Amino acid sequence: MHIIWAIVGIFFILLDFKKPSKIKLSMSQGSLFCAIYAYKFPHDIYFQPLVFILLVFVSYFFITHIYKNEQKDNLKKDGLKDCTGKTAIVTKDIGKTLSVDGIGRINYNNEIYKAKSVDDKTIKAGEEVIIVSRENLIVNVKAV
Numbered sequence: 015m016h017i018i019w020a021i022v023g024i025f026f027i028l029l030d031f032k033k034p035s036k037i038k039l040s041m042s043q044g045s046l047f048c049a050i051y052a053y054k055f056p057h058d059i060y061f062q063p064l065v066f067i068l069l070v071f072v073s074y075f076f077i078t079h080i081y082k083n084e085q086k087d088n089l090k091k092d093g094l095k096d097c098t099g100k101t102a103i104v105t106k107d108i109g110k111t112l113s114v115d116g117i118g119r120i121n122y123n124n125e126i127y128k129a130k131s132v133d134d135k136t137i138k139a140g141e142e143v144i145i146v147s148r149e150n151l152i153v154n155v156k157a158v
Contacts, residue, residue, distance in 0.1 A: 019049035044070035108137040129153045
């Protein structure tokens, strides 16, 4: 029976290559994990579909959660387009760059971003800074 589950899993993987979707990815993961379960417990034939359904729901939940976090990060990155030279307010102290607590937080366009100092100076909360550059979601700033 484990071979059938593996074939079903591979089938959903191939379908997912053609047109990706969260449900097909969940079905393929559920099928492949169920193939492992069927290999370990070959006599639980009636319990295997329940394991499959449970694994599909769990997989779909995690995939959806990861997808939402990626969308949030992409929206935050879009909010940082053309931010160089703009001013922002520090909301959490920014320490020296090489220190353990060197990364602080700034408020730019009503969004909170991680920030670090380019001139290796401590910047206190409430001070105004100029955005020099960015590295993904971390903004490099200097004091005004």
